[in-house]
Amino acid sequence: MVICDGMADRPIKELGWRTPLEAANKPSLNRLAQTGICGMLDPISPGVPPGSDTATLALLGYDALKVYSGRGALEASGSGVKVLPGDVAFRCNFATVNENMIITDRRAARIANEEAAKLAESLNKVKLKRNSKARFHFRSTIQHRAVLVIRGPKLSTAVSDSDPGMVGEKAAEVKPLDNSSEAKLTAKIVNELSHDFHQILRNHPVNLDRIKRKLPPASMVLLRGVGTIPNIKPISQTYDVKAIGIAATPLVRGVCKAAGMKVLDVRGATGTPQTDYGAKVRATVHALKSNDFVLLHVKATDVASHDGNPKQKVDVIGKVDSMLGYLLDHVDPNDTYVAVTADHTTSCLTGNHEGDPVPISITGPYVRFDKVKEYDERSCAEGGLGRIRGKDLMPILMNLVGKTRKFGA
Amino acid sequence: MVICDGMADRPIKELGWRTPLEAANKPSLNRLAQTGICGMLDPISPGVPPGSDTATLALLGYDALKVYSGRGALEASGSGVKVLPGDVAFRCNFATVNENMIITDRRAARIANEEAAKLAESLNKVKLKRNSKARFHFRSTIQHRAVLVIRGPKLSTAVSDSDPGMVGEKAAEVKPLDNSSEAKLTAKIVNELSHDFHQILRNHPVNLDRIKRKLPPASMVLLRGVGTIPNIKPISQTYDVKAIGIAATPLVRGVCKAAGMKVLDVRGATGTPQTDYGAKVRATVHALKSNDFVLLHVKATDVASHDGNPKQKVDVIGKVDSMLGYLLDHVDPNDTYVAVTADHTTSCLTGNHEGDPVPISITGPYVRFDKVKEYDERSCAEGGLGRIRGKDLMPILMNLVGKTRKFGA
Numbered sequence: 001m002v003i004c005d006g007m008a009d010r011p012i013k014e015l016g017w018r019t020p021l022e023a024a025n026k027p028s029l030n031r032l033a034q035t036g037i038c039g040m041l042d043p044i045s046p047g048v049p050p051g052s053d054t055a056t057l058a059l060l061g062y063d064a065l066k067v068y069s070g071r072g073a074l075e076a077s078g079s080g081v082k083v084l085p086g087d088v089a090f091r092c093n094f095a096t097v098n099e100n101m102i103i104t105d106r107r108a109a110r111i112a113n114e115e116a117a118k119l120a121e122s123l124n125k126v127k128l129k130r131n132s133k134a135r136f137h138f139r140s141t142i143q144h145r146a147v148l149v150i151r152g153p154k155l156s157t158a159v160s161d162s163d164p165g166m167v168g169e170k171a172a173e174v175k176p177l178d179n180s181s182e183a184k185l186t187a188k189i190v191n192e193l194s195h196d197f198h199q200i201l202r203n204h205p206v207n208l209d210r211i212k213r214k215l216p217p218a219s220m221v222l223l224r225g226v227g228t229i230p231n232i233k234p235i236s237q238t239y240d241v242k243a244i245g246i247a248a249t250p251l252v253r254g255v256c257k258a259a260g261m262k263v264l265d266v267r268g269a270t271g272t273p274q275t276d277y278g279a280k281v282r283a284t285v286h287a288l289k290s291n292d293f294v295l296l297h298v299k300a301t302d303v304a305s306h307d308g309n310p311k312q313k314v315d316v317i318g319k320v321d322s323m324l325g326y327l328l329d330h331v332d333p334n335d336t337y338v339a340v341t342a343d344h345t346t347s348c349l350t351g352n353h354e355g356d357p358v359p360i361s362i363t364g365p366y367v368r369f370d371k372v373k374e375y376d377e378r379s380c381a382e383g384g385l386g387r388i389r390g391k392d393l394m395p396i397l398m399n400l401v402g403k404t405r406k407f408g409a
Numbered sequence: 410m411v412i413c414d415g416m417a418d419r420p421i422k423e424l425g426w427r428t429p430l431e432a433a434n435k436p437s438l439n440r441l442a443q444t445g446i447c448g449m450l451d452p453i454s455p456g457v458p459p460g461s462d463t464a465t466l467a468l469l470g471y472d473a474l475k476v477y478s479g480r481g482a483l484e485a486s487g488s489g490v491k492v493l494p495g496d497v498a499f500r501c502n503f504a505t506v507n508e509n510m511i512i513t514d515r516r517a518a519r520i521a522n523e524e525a526a527k528l529a530e531s532l533n534k535v536k537l538k539r540n541s542k543a544r545f546h547f548r549s550t551i552q553h554r555a556v557l558v559i560r561g562p563k564l565s566t567a568v569s570d571s572d573p574g575m576v577g578e579k580a581a582e583v584k585p586l587d588n589s590s591e592a593k594l595t596a597k598i599v600n601e602l603s604h605d606f607h608q609i610l611r612n613h614p615v616n617l618d619r620i621k622r623k624l625p626p627a628s629m630v631l632l633r634g635v636g637t638i639p640n641i642k643p644i645s646q647t648y649d650v651k652a653i654g655i656a657a658t659p660l661v662r663g664v665c666k667a668a669g670m671k672v673l674d675v676r677g678a679t680g681t682p683q684t685d686y687g688a689k690v691r692a693t694v695h696a697l698k699s700n701d702f703v704l705l706h707v708k709a710t711d712v713a714s715h716d717g718n719p720k721q722k723v724d725v726i727g728k729v730d731s732m733l734g735y736l737l738d739h740v741d742p743n744d745t746y747v748a749v750t751a752d753h754t755t756s757c758l759t760g761n762h763e764g765d766p767v768p769i770s771i772t773g774p775y776v777r778f779d780k781v782k783e784y785d786e787r788s789c790a791e792g793g794l795g796r797i798r799g800k801d802l803m804p805i806l807m808n809l810v811g812k813t814r815k816f817g818a
Contacts, residue, residue: 394456399456407459407463
């Protein structure tokens, strides 16, 4: 299963009212469509714009509406932090605040990884007072980005963000979102940590040095996207398959881990348009030799969309297409099914995830191939799969490879 | 509603990468498609391979995922044994075991009906010791096949099979699958019966005679597919219709009974490719005079698929087509809707039920007929119905005949 993040789009004037997929040079995607069965796929349901987390959960066969439990823990787990069931985790930003706690830079001028790591080291020395049973781990990831994981017996995700999402606002107090003692305790712990972090950061040598260099200090940690690891059955158990994920994006890696999949590290895979597509697809072909199911996730298509750059998106799709050509040329056509889809529509125009369905095409020895000749949003809509939901794809693929159980007799 | 068991298939190399439906001579099915509205139907949901029991429940409008309660009771009821709500029933096989209870023939060389009936008569004389409130009835059906129904105040279906499903294994002890006293009691009763049955069978004159004739004795009864009658509302109540089923297969007859339908006995209907198609369709036309809804079930298409015989399947579809020609010629076209579908895909290649959707076509005076000209998996996928679920079909048909109630005001 190849997921091209945000690859689907809407017609764009600049491309002659074509979508980037329609405008792209994509012989391999078209070959897939010509030999396969095509359709439209609503990652969650029609009109609902999904996140990459909920969409990937759905594409792995889960009912995201039931099992999704926030982004924080998936992101933390995907970043390599150990997250256990019940742990409450946040996505964090190093930000700059003034003396009135007003945010002046949400990213502390995209502070360097090395500086952020030094700050994180100091922050992890904070001792929690209010609840001696709770512990935490803070890890900086890329630039200003970080994750915070809190472990304890009575925690809750029913708490608000401290990140107001824009400069000029005050860093917010985290509030319990229900009346449970767990939510109140979690809010207290988080507010205590935020306060203690700020005290350490404002006088930290790294920040004093930044001020000297006329750089905004990383004087505050903003938290958002609270979550826990979803309580879901590993796909290896549901379908009796050995499954592996190839993805650079921490969030997608976290979803794969939550689904009980191994996650491969590929040298040169960066989650950007400059990623090493060849390395990823070679790793995929290799992984297929010892796995029943391989998820290959490509982030680059989404990056171009969020940048609002249709021509870059067309270009990236061309690179993805070459990558797929290698894949189709190097898998055993008598024994392998290849499905290509997107996790959501990302509009170059709005720069947002949108609720339009995405194209899906499945090729392989015994699919009911249809008449569709091109892989794009409008051609696939005429395909033999009709309109399916994200969570249907995994049962369809697993059935094709003989890994589903009969319901009834 | 005509259900052609397992008629849908995947493209087969031997048929020039066509499906049996695509390869068959089927003027009447095509006439149906040309005058009707076509689509794809997922009996349960995309990718999920259904049994004939769950699929038929769905096609009769029930949510099989919610109401299905095992095969045994449906099979027993369909075989003519009275099964009440709460009764726990099993499908049984007469099998041959050696002195170590190892199964040497799971079907006792397909023992003759008459011999099996004599054995059943003796087995029904067993007295249950452990729970005087429970009673049982054992009935042989066709060859080695039989059903066992246990009635009592505190029984459960949470018990395992005694049939390990293959020769060379020991007949298994039935185990409770949860901690309830009901499951424990049911397992005890079943194990006691299995033991007592074995004691009677090993010295039974019928078996002593079989041994003399060098035939494997039916020395053991193996149990599987435990179930109860699902607790469902009769379709006559849901839609205010008089409904009847025409089916030879015990399982499908049992589903019809569970849905509160009458079930017709048709002379010459055998559930095999040699069934009397003419007798079944004449009975259907006749039944339509005094019923609002007739279900006509044809098993033969599935038999050919399980035998892995595409050419036989093509041939059987031709016979089904002639049968449908008679039906279309003999119903009142101004007053009758005819829907033809399959309960599931059965692949001639894998010999298994598969999760691919099945074609559906509905003809009748006021359907929104579409452009589809041929009745097969891929042509119907281009039809006006799009992709629907099994449980949607009955509301669609009942609405066409004015038997649905408005939801809302």
